[in-house]
Amino acid sequence: MLRSAFFAIFFLFCQASFAQYLIKGRVTDAETGDPIAFANVILKNTTTGITTDFEGYYSISAKVLSDSLVVSYLGYFTQSKKLENLPEQTLNFQLRPSSFELDAFVFESGENPAFEIIRRASERRRDFDKRSLQAYESKNYTKIEIDIDNLSEDFRQRKSVRSVTSVLDSIKQLTNDEGEKILPVFFSETVSKFYYRNNPELRKEVIEKTKVTGVGITDGSTTSQITGSVFQEYNFYKNWLNILNKDFISPIADGWKTYYDYDLLDSVYVENDFCYKLQVYPRREQDLAFSGTIWIKKDDYSLKQVDLTIPKAANLNFVERIKIQQELKPTTAGPLMPSKTRVMVKISQVTDKTAGLLAKFYTATDSIVVNDPQPTPFFNQAVELKPDFSEFEADFWQNSRPDPLSVEELAILQMVDTLKKIPIIRFYSEGLKFFATGYKPIGKIDVGPWPAFFNYNNLEGIRLGFGLRTNYKFSKKWVIQGYTGFGFRDLEWKYSASLTRILDRKRWTTIQVYSSKEIEQIGLEIASLQSNSVFLAASRFGTLRSPYFSRNHGLAFQREFFKGFLFKTGMNFSQFDPLFPFYYLEKDTKEYRNSFETTEFRAGIRYGRDEIIIINDNERASLGSLKWPIVEVNYAKGFNGLGGDLDYQKLSFYLYHRINLGLFGVGRYELDAGKIFGEVPYPILKNHLGNETIFYTTAAFNTMNFTEFTSDQYFSIRYRQSFEGFLLNSIPLMKKLKWRFVGNVNSLWGSVRDENIANVPSVDPEGNPLKTFGRLDLGTPYLELGYGVENIFKFFRVDFFHRMTYLDNPGAKPFHVKVSAQFIL
Template identity: 65%
Template structure:
């Protein structure tokens, strides 16, 4: 009986305790973007009871204390309070608005800022926690990306094409931000992947297991799936510098932190089982490429626990209103930290008041972390690999395998993007933009183009009309065909090109290509050497052609990546040179003057980029460039007197290029090249240095040199460019508002021509009329030009001013030149 009474008493007390307990749950989100706000403080007003939101913005408070209201605060946002109704269970959601108010720094009259000691200890222990010190690791990743049209202006919605879209979308739940502005989703993707890392050498690889890509204008998700995984969403704050949008931002725990940041110790709190310091960080100079926000550092280990950092609009970034990075880190068995969850928001403002902005959201979660067991180097040959059935799964698979269920808003996004893809006017504009960007229009198994070759006009061909095609993956993923034909109405000549490529291996990219071509080319401006400078090439082929000739060639080309970053190429080329200008050269004996000549040339080359990243777009392999290490390329060519070849000669050249991070001074890029031609050949076979008489700036040319001005059989050149970012002009008040950025150039060329090769270019033709001799450089005097300029004018344009410092005696030289270009930079 006594036992029963005790049990009843305990039960009664428990019931009374439960009855008096208040349970409050909810979610805190950004009022403008709708994204969750992690690490926000939630407090019962008038008490010390509260909690912090998790990475998804959720919170849960259980307390016997009661209050009239609930208060949410977070740095960078306006605080918000909501009343608590009567009852024991509450669900309250908050939408916080960003604040433009910046907290003033604390001023310490005596002694050192206590935050400095914390940062100093965190920096001292960086090596212990940097994941790059792991021998190897593997993770399973889930990545989600959403892109929306934001800030839709009234003028934008009144456009006829836009009204056709909104009329269709009226039947779907409209997505708005907290201010009632409509958001129009245009892209949504989900990716499940395996990520691999190994050290010594540092190599990375992502295997995309499953991917679902839905986007306006996207008909084949294979290319998009290679860049929507986690490999391109990696942010390691244990690096001194983080590359974001091709710019280098300094980490709050960089070795040189005192030169870039100031800090405030905000609080000492508990996150899970860890006691941490919460520190506010902000740049010493608002124009620096640095972060502002909050970082949390473990009290015992001084390891980063989590970060919530923003790149403010004061940083000299184009179009970008805000970049926000939130990250939660997890310790591995060996102590190094790996981000377990990362969320990135990129808000792109309106270019003009009559356009719309963009909002891009990236989310990555990591689990199944495995340390050790490094894969062999050959495993990393391809940075991103798609599994054969990567896009085969439907909605049921994703419902079961995504770590976090999609929100109601995200489900509405998927429905809206699917609907947009079916609207004719959307398909028309999206296909049109792709046609302009890629130069090709997909039509079934074939792509029509390139459009720059449809029409041309110059002094040799007059009006030139042409058309071409290439096959795509729908035709074959092993065979690629291409070709075009063009006709000039003045010279009445047919030009053509045709090629067949066999893709032998898509993992270790291996191809064999056979092609034939008859085309008008220009000495020193050969089309195959300017394939990556389409605007400059197009400009140089309009109007007056310089030293034009008919080139008829047949080529066999082979290419294979032997191991990560190391590409071996080779081939054979038979070429017939038929000049359309007054050109003669001496035959091998040196007695007879000839106009045409043939060459047969075998070529072998190697190219090595230690950290160069490639993706496969349809049947092409595209380089995304290196991140740190230089790229080396060595090429050797041998000319033979067989298969109609008339000369024995050898050509060798070495090219080194690299991007250098100069910290707060900006970014430098250089290309150094050295080469030599062995043997006696006509000057079109020599190295005819690329000049630039067009209005357009190009990094491939000497911009104050005339076309065909200099040729060399041995040479060394270096082209150096420096981008000051905001280092100089950000200190001038008016220029700072315009966000102009200073640039500088220095181009140097050493070269010479042997007497034997000079003898191949006679000064008189067979009729006794003078010929235009080619000019060689003085081996004791380099060609030098210096340049300076401003980029980011009206956010798109760049103007460069070049001064030619040497070889000024020729009256045809231009000692000063102005070049313009257009570019999209951030």
């Protein structure tokens, strides 16, 4: 009995001596509800602690408890919570961001020890860059959430918003009692296969399943193409990372010492890897660079994980914070692949009485296969939807998610579904889409475009118009489009109509018949200005310059034969009827005529090696190229026969390229060259686009008058430079205002052959003087230089242009001031 009691007491003593306390929980951002990875969690006044995992979770086992648990992380206020004397307890933390300023680190002698680590990591970039692989493919899960946040009381009390916020209040708060309320408007999940191939560098994403819900979202197929991982590429082994169409320098890029300072904080184990933990921050706070923490493995100097923020002081508009967290894993061949990436973009309020925007992106990658390249034709379409992409089941998503949806995310789905049914939300969301796209969907028909509903000019007076087109609900193979307008001064109807058959959506192939009757202007034709809708609309108000009635009928065919290579061909029949005094000398009869007809065969190619194309409804839309220029070559042959009066040929070449210049910002240049063979009236020639308005446009020469110069052979180069924060960031006042310096250089060479000069009379048959065209001297280029400032009050831009040549021309002015408004980050 005594012995049994002894053993019982001994057992209890041992149990007390080896008792384990378990503390677990999650650390999240109080404003966004996002998990905070790599945060420090430690028992107060002890050395017992751990860092949170990528999802923000932690778990600490301890023999002895302290009175509280402390959580800290760079860029957040430290928080502590009291511990209970319990064997197991759960404590969740919500940290609030702090506007921290990093101290300057001064080293008395020798080199900063962090520099050698960064130097070696930078030298070995190619060893670990996934682009050095011959090929790779992976299975990706991508989750996107977009919320409205910073719901001020003034915003909440607006009459149009009350019905929305009352719904928000009725649903469980989306973070918790320490967080802030958000209004979710979009949520998507996507499972895809991503493929990459080197030499040539090609990318493709196959969207296998997608689930999209959002306010104003009507076409899930279009949205699904931009919710995959192809648009969530964050490779810190590149020198520059493109985020929100801005280029940010990597902390381990070539020339890292020019942009960054570093501090070696600690040496720690991350999983089973011993890592250097380094703090990075920009040398100039306005530069497009990162602040935060990176972990570099000690054995090979590869990146293990990153937690980086683009600070508020960076020269960006409206962006309050961008945060990127990433874990990297080695492939069987050595280079690293991100296993998990989380990005948060917080857009600030434009005014105190408006709301902000919060966008969250999460990508998890697994099932990686390396160096097994797909054939080149496989990459023909950059983003491909599987036929059953819209069919999804609950079991599929439960098995595909790396982690289950949180309670907050389930509440977000409930909220978005509820918001979509509120009339005021539908009104505003559909109204915004109507303004942005120009069309209002009504069932299977789209009404628009709205800019053509009303116009006023000297020929037509008040002009009213109306247009319709079918959408994908009507058919994914046929597109019918039509428009009509009526001028109350000229009492003439104008119209356009087309019928398009989509033969192949994978290798984009269409055939189209069309017909139109419209008032055009020489050098300001609608077809050549469609990409600059604001300038086009402005040019058709007020006084029309050299107007004429144009009738066009034709057939057009296009096909993408391989990735980036689009071939176009067709026939066009047109009629030119001038609405201003015009004559030309007819070549065969030597008689003067004031109208003509043309019959043209057309062919052209367009090539963008890495251009990203998506299929938007029943249209092919370009999202631009990543690195290489976009090139177009076009040819046209006019026939004196088949209804045509003129025999000629046209050949043209166009190239556009965006180049990253690092510290100096971003440059863009355009080359345009062409030649017209044959004797033709000047409306057939190249009538160079000038700009007599006060508004700046990239489509024209901004110091040239309308129709001032015409050429039958020409070459132009236009270059514009956005210096971002370079130069002005070093001036204290400019740094605070975040103004940005811009520059332009535009030059043009051209000439007209004698036979095309001779066929333009200076007087009409009655002897009245006629306006002719201006000509360039091939040896003297037209040249204009411009400079200016953008980002004035975040929206406005002012450019100052100097015209350097042809100053003796009638109406020429040596100095011009142009203004414009733009929404840029």
